[in-house]
Amino acid sequence: MTLPNLDRFRAALPASGRLVLCTHRHPDPDGLGALVALQYLLQEEFGLEAELVLEGRIRRAENVAMRQLLGITALPKGGVDPSRYAGVIIVDSQPAFTHTAPPGGLPILGVIDHHLGPEDCSAGGIPFAWVDPDYGATSTMVHDLLDGFGVEPDRRVATALFCGIRYDTNDLARDASVEDERAYERLHKLADRKLVAAIDQPALSRDYFRQMGESIQACMSHGPLLLILMGEVSSPESVAEIADWFVRLEGQQWSLAGGACDGRYQVSLRTDMPGADAYPALRYIIGEEGSCGGHGRMAGGQIPLTELSLEQVRSLVRGRALEVFGLGDQEGQSLVRATRSSAAGD
Ligand SMILES: [Mn+2]
Numbered sequence: 001m002t003l004p005n006l007d008r009f010r011a012a013l014p015a016s017g018r019l020v021l022c023t024h025r026h027p028d029p030d031g032l033g034a035l036v037a038l039q040y041l042l043q044e045e046f047g048l049e050a051e052l053v054l055e056g057r058i059r060r061a062e063n064v065a066m067r068q069l070l071g072i073t074a075l076p077k078g079g080v081d082p083s084r085y086a087g088v089i090i091v092d093s094q095p096a097f098t099h100t101a102p103p104g105g106l107p108i109l110g111v112i113d114h115h116l117g118p119e120d121c122s123a124g125g126i127p128f129a130w131v132d133p134d135y136g137a138t139s140t141m142v143h144d145l146l147d148g149f150g151v152e153p154d155r156r157v158a159t160a161l162f163c164g165i166r167y168d169t170n171d172l173a174r175d176a177s178v179e180d181e182r183a184y185e186r187l188h189k190l191a192d193r194k195l196v197a198a199i200d201q202p203a204l205s206r207d208y209f210r211q212m213g214e215s216i217q218a219c220m221s222h223g224p225l226l227l228i229l230m231g232e233v234s235s236p237e238s239v240a241e242i243a244d245w246f247v248r249l250e251g252q253q254w255s256l257a258g259g260a261c262d263g264r265y266q267v268s269l270r271t272d273m274p275g276a277d278a279y280p281a282l283r284y285i286i287g288e289e290g291s292c293g294g295h296g297r298m299a300g301g302q303i304p305l306t307e308l309s310l311e312q313v314r315s316l317v318r319g320r321a322l323e324v325f326g327l328g329d330q331e332g333q334s335l336v337r338a339t340r341s342s343a344a345g346d
Contacts, residue, residue, distance in 0.1 A: 001134045001177060004145045012109045012127035013042070017086035018049045019109070020075075024093035024100045025056035026236050029066055029199075033139035033164025034091035034112065036072060037146060040157045045149045050089075051075050053103055056262070059235035062167070065202040069195050070160055082106050092138035094131065095124070098291040099302060112145070114138050115293040116279050133295045136172075136180040139164025143183040158190035163199055175296030207234055215242045215257070220332035224253040225325050227332065229314050233259030236266040240300060243268035249335075256285070256321050258314065264302040265290075265313040271297045285320040289313070 013019075021038055023031030035052050042048040054074040058064050066072070082105030089110035093100040096119040102108060110128035114135040135141050139161045146153060153161060165184050169176040172184055211234055219228045226246050233239060236259075243257035247270040258267045267290075269282045279294035282301055286292045289308065292301020303313050322330060 001179060002130070002132045004130060004141065004148050005128075006145075006148045009110070009128050009130075009145065010046075013046055013048060014086040014109075016048070018051065018084060020053055020080055020085050020088045020103055020106060021050050021091065022053040022055065022088060022100070022102050023091050024097065026099075027054050027056075027058060028060070028063060028092075028167065028237065028240075030137050030139050030164040030168040031092040032063070032066055032070075032072055033137075033160040033162070034142045036070065036160040037139065037142045037153060037157050038089065038091060038112070040153065041142070041146050041149065041151055044151050051085075053080060055101060057235070058237075060237035060241060061202040061204050061208065062199055063237065066160070066163055066199045069198055070156055072160075080106075089128075091142065094119070094293070095126075096291075097293055098304075112138055112141050114141060115295055117293055118291070134177050136174070136176040136296075137165040137168035139168070140177075140180045140183045143187065144179060153187070153190060155190065155192050158187045159192045159195050162187040162191040162196060166196075174298070208238075211238055212242070212245070215246070217336060219246060219335035221252065221335055222322060222327050222330050222332045223325070225321065225327065226252050226255040226335070227318060227321060228255065228257040229318055230257070230259040231310065233261050233266070236261050236264070236302070239266040240268040243270045243298075246270075247272050254281075254325070256317070258317055260305060260310050260313075263305050265305055265310065265317070266300070266302045267292070267317060268300045269294070269298070273297070281324050284324045285317055287316075287320065289316065 021035050039050045042050045052074040058067055080103035085106055087107045087109035088102045091112045094111055094113050094117045108126050111126055113131050116133045143161050169180050215228050218230050228242055239257050239259045243255045246255040253273045254271045256269050269278045271278055278297055278299035282292045282299040286301045290301055290303030
């Protein structure tokens with residue numbers, strides 16, 4: 001576990017001017033929390049204005065609610081004029097990840113992330129590269145950065161950071177370090193609990209229920225592995241949500257969900273095996289065709305649907321998943337049919 005290097009952070013910042021802060025495409029609560037808190041730190045401690053760039057529509061109901069209820073505003077797409085900004089800081093992602101495209105023409109001044117990545121950021125000449133997979137959430141890292149500078153989060157910032165940590169660590173139950181625990185407990189006291197509850201239980205669309213129905217139809221079980229490889233889905237976040245949902249099926253240890261959206265096949269891998277590491281398995285499954293990141297029991301990635309068709313990518317993912325779990329070319333059992341026949345046998 002590394003602590004933030006405050007001198008290095010300070011040295012990476014310009015003396016004046018404006019900054020752009022960004023995260024991965026389709027930002028999640030951890031990315032949003034880290035952005036909001038970093039923007040606050042830059043203003044409060046360094047007198048630097050920073051604007052957010054959010055790439056990809058936010059569609060998961062919880063994430064939409066978080067953005068609306070916390071009034072998180074961002075520059076319009078394509079709205080970054082590089083001549084107006086001194087540089088970019090990336091949170092909860094890294095420049096080498098294909099789901100992250102920082103605005104062009106600007107130097108990357110900092111990277112704050114807790115994912116394992118394909119490249120060592122500090123080797124790329126980025127002045128403040130702080131990547132540490134021991135953290136359960138990037139929001140914890142940004143909390144510790146504020147704490148290091150003695151900047152107390154206000155209620156909005158505390159609420160944003162708290163949501164970031166709670167969703168990335170499943171309320172400290174998943175991959176949480178001592179640092180995550182400390183930040184979570186402290187922020188829980190400072191956060192607006194009514195807002196936290198409203199963000200957690202937003203209204204869900206009909207489309208959401210329709211898609212969950214489709215995912216049940218699509219689910220095939222192969223020994224310890226559940227494959228939910230769907231066609232078109234309404235959002236990349238829904239793939240992560242489906243993987244999270246199916247990993248809760250009793251007796252299963254891994255769930256791999258996939259779905260096509262915005263010209264990419266999005267894939268999420270989850271496991272509930274204590275101490276298991278999802279990233280190496282997904283790295284193998286994605287192969288050279290795409291990119292992925294992950295930490296602990298969760299990993300996500302995508303394969304562009306440019307050279308390969310949806311069907312080709314689906315069969316590639318399926319084949320490699322069976323291979324990496326040593327399942328050969330096992331047929332698999334439909335979850336729905338298995339459930340029906342066992343119910344009929346009762
Ligand atoms: Mn995260």
